[in-house]
Amino acid sequence: MRLAKVACADCPIRHRAVCAEADADDLAVLESIKSYVSVPKGGSIVAAGDAFDHVSSVVAGCATMSRTLEDGRRQMVGLLLPSDFIGRPGRARSSFDIEAVSDVTLCRFERPAFEKIVRSSPNVAQRLLTMTLDELEIARDWSVLLGRMTARERVAKFLLSLVRREASAEGQEITDGPVVLHLPLSREAIADYLGLTIETTSRQFSALRREGLIETPSARQVVVPDVAQLTLEVLDDDGGPIA
Template sequence: MKLDPISSCAACPIRHRAVCAECDARELALLAEIKSYRTFPAGAPLAAAGESLDHFSSIVAGCATMSRTLEDGRRQTVGLLMPSDYIGRPGRATSPFDVEALSEVTVCRFERRAFEKLVRELPHIASRLLTMTLDELDAARDWAVVLGRMTAREKIAAFLVSLARRQAVIEERDGPVGAVALHLPLSREAMADHLGLTIETTSRQITALRKDGLIEVPGKREIVIPDFEALALETGDDGDGGVIA
């Protein structure tokens, strides 16, 4: 997906969910002056743990992982970045995690210093950034429950349920009910890293869910959930604490 570098924010697919969501026309004009688009191919690094990160970027299109790799090679993905999610933060010049494009990724970005100035001077930016960060914090804590206490089967189910919910938001549909088709933006290996499992266990549990009729697997990167509520029951979580993301 290519975007015209000077295209209007009005046509931006993440206009109403990204860090600019609360901005008015005047503020958007200020942003447009200093924003720039950049596209990365699948597999490209968008940031590296411990390295400098000079921009604050919002994902416009595509999908990326945020992860850390331990000295001996064990990797844990700590966030799956989808359109409207951001990379970087005001007040810090290095990234604590690796960020890697899963598919071709287009970002809308600001030079760090300039963005810090925006956060200081435009309350609509600061306010939206706070809301998004609080939401991300809740999501990260929800994910800790998945990583710490769920079985392999439940982890797979929880991941598919959360992915279906996020795709619904991105495509501006209602929350998933009944039968849902899902495209997986990750390989089995990336899923395993996200779930704290091995690739073999991930594969086996997908097969098990398929044999139990809870999912169909028409292609390696395609999942059909015939009954969303039934799959959600497999997570062991009654969901009263908020949406898992």
């Protein structure tokens, strides 16, 4: 669904998205070709194999990138939150499904027009490269989790990544004190993200709760009373890239 445009100057992700380094000229062009689109919770943004006619930035809401095998096994490969970029300049087709898990607002560009900007604006090209390198680092970091970590470590690391991501989105320090998290994902989606089943994921939440490492006022809310203590559950936790 089409939405009214918001001026880039007022955009909540102006300084974190692909347009972050755009100068006044770049921004004028981007502003002229962008359109806002809203995708309802559960809606598809692109399906694996589909053409990528547009690229976009997530302005609000949460989306997932995943692949489903023929027999139904499903693995999420990325969580898309505000300021994240969707699409691949220079590539016509998506090899993953991208779906809204909450109502999502996208700032969208037609792919050819966006590719032209990438070619003409070093600022935008540079920003896109930096974001892609960040994504790559996040993906590789996640590979360590998928390949080698226990269910407990996966859940703990997932929660910590949300803590960090929320802190960085709000430009805050990472405090040790109680942090309240809103989970953007269902247990099923979390399981797909972590390479586990729903049941195992749920059991790990329960175990962490029993041991006082987290509290769960509701299924979608998690309180971490002591972030440092939760961090101890994850070997290797160097802080890691912000996923």
